[in-house]
Amino acid sequence: MTDREPFSSNMPNxxxxxxxxxxxxxVMDSADMRRxxxxxxxxxxxxxxGVANLCLVGILRKGVPLAHRxxxxxxxxxxxxxxxxxxxxxxxxxxxxxxxxxxHRSEIPFDVSGKRLVLVDEVLxxxxxxxxxxxxxMDLGRPASIQLAVLVDRGHRELPLRAxxxxxxxxxxxxxxxxxxxxxxxGEDRVFIVKPPPGEER
Amino acid sequence: MSASIGTGTLESTHxxxxxxxxxxxxxxxxxxxxxxxxxxxxxxxxxxxLRGRSVVTLFYEPSTxxxxxxxxxxxxxSADTTSIAAGSSSxxxxxxxxxxxxxxxxxxxxxxxxxxxxxxxxxxxxQFAGCPVxxxxxxxxxxxxxxxxxxxxxxxxxxxxxxxTVTIVGDIQHxxxxxxxxxxxxxxxxxxxxxxxxxxxxxxMECDGVTLHYQVDEALEGADxxxxxxxxxxxxxxxxxxxxxxxxxLYGISAERMLLASxxxxxxxxxxxxxxxxxxxxxxDGPQSAITDQVTNGVAVRMALLYLILGGKSSDALAA
Numbered sequence: 299m300t301d302r303e304p305f306s307s308n309m310p311n312x313x314x315x316x317x318x319x320x321x322x323x324x325v326m327d328s329a330d331m332r333r334x335x336x337x338x339x340x341x342x343x344x345x346x347x348g349v350a351n352l353c354l355v356g357i358l359r360k361g362v363p364l365a366h367r368x369x370x371x372x373x374x375x376x377x378x379x380x381x382x383x384x385x386x387x388x389x390x391x392x393x394x395x396x397x398x399x400x401x402h403r404s405e406i407p408f409d410v411s412g413k414r415l416v417l418v419d420e421v422l423x424x425x426x427x428x429x430x431x432x433x434x435x436m437d438l439g440r441p442a443s444i445q446l447a448v449l450v451d452r453g454h455r456e457l458p459l460r461a462x463x464x465x466x467x468x469x470x471x472x473x474x475x476x477x478x479x480x481x482x483x484x485g486e487d488r489v490f491i492v493k494p495p496p497g498e499e500r
Numbered sequence: 501m502s503a504s505i506g507t508g509t510l511e512s513t514h515x516x517x518x519x520x521x522x523x524x525x526x527x528x529x530x531x532x533x534x535x536x537x538x539x540x541x542x543x544x545x546x547x548x549x550l551r552g553r554s555v556v557t558l559f560y561e562p563s564t565x566x567x568x569x570x571x572x573x574x575x576x577x578s579a580d581t582t583s584i585a586a587g588s589s590s591x592x593x594x595x596x597x598x599x600x601x602x603x604x605x606x607x608x609x610x611x612x613x614x615x616x617x618x619x620x621x622x623x624x625x626x627q628f629a630g631c632p633v634x635x636x637x638x639x640x641x642x643x644x645x646x647x648x649x650x651x652x653x654x655x656x657x658x659x660x661x662x663x664x665t666v667t668i669v670g671d672i673q674h675x676x677x678x679x680x681x682x683x684x685x686x687x688x689x690x691x692x693x694x695x696x697x698x699x700x701x702x703x704x705m706e707c708d709g710v711t712l713h714y715q716v717d718e719a720l721e722g723a724d725x726x727x728x729x730x731x732x733x734x735x736x737x738x739x740x741x742x743x744x745x746x747x748x749x750l751y752g753i754s755a756e757r758m759l760l761a762s763x764x765x766x767x768x769x770x771x772x773x774x775x776x777x778x779x780x781x782x783x784x785d786g787p788q789s790a791i792t793d794q795v796t797n798g799v800a801v802r803m804a805l806l807y808l809i810l811g812g813k814s815s816d817a818l819a820a
Contacts, residue, residue, distance in 0.1 A: 386535055389547040389577070389807070398811040400508035400528075401535035401804070437544055 317474065317493040325468060325476075328487035331449065334465030335364070338447055339371035341463050346414055349373075351442065353413045354382040357431050358402050360420040361385075363482035364449060368418060381408050385417075390430035404434075411439035420478040422448040422464075425457035450489060452476050510808050514626045514633045517642035518684040526684055530652050532804035533797065539576060540800060550579035553610040553810055558600065558625075559636070560586040560616040565771055565795060566636050566645070570613050573802035579810075582609075597621060598628055605630045611810055614638075632809040640674050645805065646770050647680030649798040651688065653790050654725055656797070657766050662689035667719045667761075669751055670729030670778055671700045671740075677770045678729060682710065695719035696729075696751060699740040716751045720760040727768040728753045728779040744777050754780045758788060766790040 317323055326334070346352055349372055356365030362384035369382035383406035388399045417431055432444060447463035452470040470476060470491060477490040510525050518526070539545055555574040557567050567583060574581045584600075586592070591600060597616070604612065605628065612633045614622045619639035626633040637643040655661055666685055672678045672694050685692050686709055694701055695713040706712045713719035720726060731747055741747050753767065767779070767789045775781045784791060 386538075388535070389539070389549040394549055394811055398508045398808070401532045401807065403535045404538045433548070437546065438542065 317491065319493050320495040322477070322490040322492040324488055324490055326450075326466060326489035328481075331465070331487045331489070334449065335367055336371055338463040338465060339368055339375060342368070342372055342416060342445075342447065343375050345445070345462070349376045349378050349380050351412065351414050352380050352416065353408055353410070354380060354416050354418055355406065355410075355431075355435065356382065356384050357417060357419040357427060358384050358386045358404070360478055360480060360483065361418045363480050364420060365416075365418040368416070368447065383407055385431055385434055387427060387430040387434050390433045392426055392430065406438060409439060410435055410441045413441050414443050414445070415441045416445045416447050416463075418447045420449045420480075421476045422446070422451045422459075422461050423454055423476075425455045425459040428459055429457055449478060450476055508808075509811070513809070514622075514635075515644050515805060515809065516623050516626060516633065516635045518644045518647050518680045518687070519642065521644070521684070521687070523687050526648070526651065526687060529648055529801065529804050529808065530655060532808055533648075533652050533800040534656075536800040536803040536807070537797075539803070540796060545576050546578065547576065548578050549807060550574065550577040550810060553579045554608065555579045555581050555611045555613065555806065556604050556609045557581065557583045557613045557636070558604070559584070559614075560591070560621070561637065563615060563636070565798065566615065566643075569795070569798045570634075570636065570645075570802050573799050574806055576799070577803055577806060579610075579806065597625060601625045601628045611806060634805060634809070637676055639676065640679070641676055642680045642683075643676040643770075644680050644684075645798065645802055646677045647684045648805075649794055649801045650677075650681055650727065650768055650770070651684055652797045652801055653768065653794050654690075654766070656793070657790060658724065658764075661685065664690045664724040665693065665722060665762075666690050666725040666727065667693040667695060667723040668727045668729065669695045669716055669719065669753060671731055671735055672696055672705065672729070673700045673702055673740075674732065674735065675729050681727065686710065693719040693723065697741050697747070700735070717757065717760055720757055723761040724765055725768060726753060726758065726761055726765055727770075730770065730772060731774060731778045744774075748777050752776075752778055752780060753783050755782050755786065758783060768794060770794070 354365040354369050356362035365382040369380050372380045386402045386404045388401045428446060445462040448461045449465040450468050451461055451464045452468045454472055474491050474493050477492050479486050479488045481487050511522055539547055557570055559567055571581045610631050612629045612631060613636050614625050615636040616638050619641035621638050622633055622635035635642060635644055651661060658664060668678050682692055692710045693713055694705060695716045698714050701712050765788060767783055769779055769791050773779055773784060
């Protein structure tokens with residue numbers, strides 16, 4: 299797989315030739331990600347007028363490290379601890395009959411009832427994962443409200459959903475995908491747009 | 501480059517036994533079961549995953565915990581369950597296993613869970629069922645979900661199975677629980693000691709990593725896991741051991757005997773228990789007992805199996 303140099307522009311596809319198969323293009327580096335998360339943390343505090351009753355819920359798998367990072371940032375801003383957990387949505391997906399994600403254990407160390415929850419995921423695409431996550435949360439209790447924070451919004455929604463906090467809006471084509479790599483999992487903080495080689499499309 | 505978490509699909513369509521189940525499949529089932537435990541700890545135990553799927557339990561032998569456990573597992577995942585007991589069905593009119601299974605198939609069942617007194621009956625059913633079949637115990641052959649729930653209980657307590665010493669005490673000869681445990685424990689790298697009266701231990705079971713013991717005390721020495729098997733009174737009538745009292749004296753798991761095992765050892769029993777025969781009440785209810793965990797884990801393991809066996813092909817880490 300060939301790497302293309304990152305664009306200096308904020309609009310990665312602006313004027314750039316389309317990716318060819320087997321190519322990936324860096325769209326965020328670790329500094330970009332840090333700035334985006336810091337901004338989201340401030341927005342969360344501003345929108346909620348503080349952190350009273352606020353809890354973060356990362357969607358497994360990549361939303362969880364992001365939720366913990368946001369939890370640290372938000373806690374620092376307000377000098378109050380904000381809990382974070384991890385939610386597995388496999389049992390609530392609408393595509394169980396055709397694909398099977400590996401089930402992991404949800405770890406939500408607080409009662410969601412009455413809380414202002416912020417769902418955290420790395421990429422917002424069709425919106426189906428978020429739909430599943432909301433159903434999963436409702437089975438755990440009755441939150442006061444649910445908001446959504448994503449590192450990347452790549453468009454192509456199939457459900458009437460939007461994110462409240464977006465790290466980066468990233469125009470993509472449906473045959474590309476967005477690879478968010480995290481320090482906690484892959485050992486680096488970078489985001490790529492990937493055009494899979496023939497036969498590896500999803 | 502793909503952010504794959506590992507495959508989420510079983511290699512085999514059915515679960516007929518653990519003898520030929522790969523270590524990867526066993527680990528996948530146990531990992532998935534750990535995810536299911538979280539649901540069991542909730543106030544509202546229900547997930548919509550298997551909505552619209554029908555799961556049939558077909559039991560030719562009596563059972564409380566296995567059948568209830570399968571039914572609860574299916575219901576928690578929102579499947580519809582139908583249970584057929586041999587005594588109250590057309591089976592008493594002489595319908596063959598094949599015809600019963602074909603009838604259920606025509607009613608479009610999605611999974612069949614079967615217990616039968618004959619070894620191989622679930623494998624036969626799998627040829628006609630047209631859907632995944634899970635063995636809930638066949639003859640003296642296998643009881644794979646019991647083996648899996650025992651493994652889950654062991655892994656939960658020790659964090660691993662590899663390298664542990666597991667002593668299974670009792671009627672090994674007639675125990676499908678012992679066989680399923682034996683295959684799975686060996687596959688995951690545990691050392692197995694089989695202990696009991698010589699009349700109840702088949703000598704051919706001795707192999708690499710498996711030792712036979714006619715003195716229970718030597719088998720308990722330093723063991724990490726002690727599994728007592730139910731002793732069936734019918735075996736005494738057929739002369740395989742002299743009396744329940746003598747069996748208890750020679751092979752019963754008592755608090756005193758447990759001192760021979762590792763201080764961290766846990767005690768398992770597949771149930772139903774004969775208290776005061778193969779296991780003393782103070783051991784069964786004592787701090788080393790993991791018997792109630794076994795029952796809870798049984799539901800989690802069966803939820804995991806139904807989830808894995810009824811689902812689609814794996815494709816991980818699709819962008820959200």
